[in-house]
Amino acid sequence: MLKSEQEHLICSTCKHEVLRSNDFCPHCGDIFDANVACLHHHNVPAEGVCIICAEPLCAECGCWVRGQYLCRKHAAYEIVEGMVRIFGVSDEAQARFADTCLKQAGLHPLVFSRKASPISMGGADYTLFTASGDFDGHIINEIKVMVPCQEVAQAEKVLQELEILPA
Numbered sequence: 001m002l003k004s005e006q007e008h009l010i011c012s013t014c015k016h017e018v019l020r021s022n023d024f025c026p027h028c029g030d031i032f033d034a035n036v037a038c039l040h041h042h043n044v045p046a047e048g049v050c051i052i053c054a055e056p057l058c059a060e061c062g063c064w065v066r067g068q069y070l071c072r073k074h075a076a077y078e079i080v081e082g083m084v085r086i087f088g089v090s091d092e093a094q095a096r097f098a099d100t101c102l103k104q105a106g107l108h109p110l111v112f113s114r115k116a117s118p119i120s121m122g123g124a125d126y127t128l129f130t131a132s133g134d135f136d137g138h139i140i141n142e143i144k145v146m147v148p149c150q151e152v153a154q155a156e157k158v159l160q161e162l163e164i165l166p167a
Contacts, residue, residue, distance in 0.1 A: 029069025083146035
């Protein structure tokens with residue numbers, strides 16, 4: 001860790017600013033205390049903390065994925081700039097419904113789409129660039145509902161209760 005202001009430090013792994021009181025970096029999962037044990041293997045030191053479920057884990061239970069430490073359960077999640085894709089659909093109304101429900105639950109969702117608005121260029125689904133298929137294992141041509149890493153469990157619970165996501 002590198003010193004920054006009085007209450008903040010700079011994570012030496014990802015270079016994000018973190019609170020001095022943090023035990024780990026919420027952006028990358030780097031542990032600041034070398035004496036933390038794995039949640040599942042108490043005699044093994046943790047290598048990192050999953051940035052989604054905040055569990056300290058050893059190399060057997062977690063892994064580094066694109067500069068972020070994740071548990072095996074969350075290793076395949078799509079994460080972009082601290083936001084996790086929890087729901088994807090081609091129907092904008094469904095995406096907006098999920099977004100509204102998450103906001104009503106006090107969460108901070110973001111709806112992301114590569115599709116152009118109906119106003120641009122005149123057509124309902126017309127774009128100058130039509131992305132299709134997948135990139136790096138993630139579907140491109142969908143409307144994605146994303147939430148901050150720390151809100152994934154709550155968001156999934158809300159969407160499961162509404163039967164938007166399978167339990």
